[in-house]
Amino acid sequence: MAEEMRALEKNKTWEIVDRPNGKNIVDCKWIFTLKYKADGSLERYKARLVAKGYTQTYGVDYQETFAPVAKMNTVRILLSLAAHFDWQLLQYDVKNAFLHGDLDEEIYMNIPPGFEKGTSNQVCRLRKALYGLKQSPRAWFGRFAKLMKELGYRQSQGDHTLFIKHSAAGRVTVAFSLCR
Numbered sequence: 001m002a003e004e005m006r007a008l009e010k011n012k013t014w015e016i017v018d019r020p021n022g023k024n025i026v027d028c029k030w031i032f033t034l035k036y037k038a039d040g041s042l043e044r045y046k047a048r049l050v051a052k053g054y055t056q057t058y059g060v061d062y063q064e065t066f067a068p069v070a071k072m073n074t075v076r077i078l079l080s081l082a083a084h085f086d087w088q089l090l091q092y093d094v095k096n097a098f099l100h101g102d103l104d105e106e107i108y109m110n111i112p113p114g115f116e117k118g119t120s121n122q123v124c125r126l127r128k129a130l131y132g133l134k135q136s137p138r139a140w141f142g143r144f145a146k147l148m149k150e151l152g153y154r155q156s157q158g159d160h161t162l163f164i165k166h167s168a169a170g171r172v173t174v175a176f177s178l179c180r
Contacts, residue, residue, distance in 0.1 A: 028113070051132035075175060106125070
């Protein structure tokens with residue numbers, strides 16, 4: 001839990017403010033999992049703070065949702081091209097990906113359980129997306145797409161999760177997909 005809180009604080013995910021009148025306050029909870037090594041032995045304990053997004057109200061706490069997933073046909077074509085042209089394939093996992101998405105909406109959340117000391121009338125005003133919020137996938141993908149375009153990639157019109165960049169050195173193709 002302490003490691004997760006450090007990541008949230010480092011990312012400036014929220015600021016502590018006085019509880020506003022008339023605003024919906026989203027609750028949160030801790031999800032605990034065990035992570036195992038390939039040989040089946042315990043690697044570590046993991047705690048993730050998750051917002052209870054099911055308490056959000058459409059039109060009040062969020063306007064739209066979107067979960068970017070590469071189309072299966074796109075993945076198949078990329079794998080076929082990679083096999084045919086002997087392209088190098090890489091896969092990356094962005095740790096705490098949703099925590100990098102900026103929020104446009106004004107969202108308040110209760111102080112995480114176990115960290116409430118001295119904050120009885122205070123809440124977190126979220127600045128960054130948090131797992132569980134309705135708009136988290138959209139917020140993260142919006143930031144990712146903006147960065148890719150700034151780096152000179154073109155976004156495919158047929159599959160918005162596909163980004164391509166041509167240069168004198170060659171071509172880079174990136175297909176983006178959210179996974180749990």
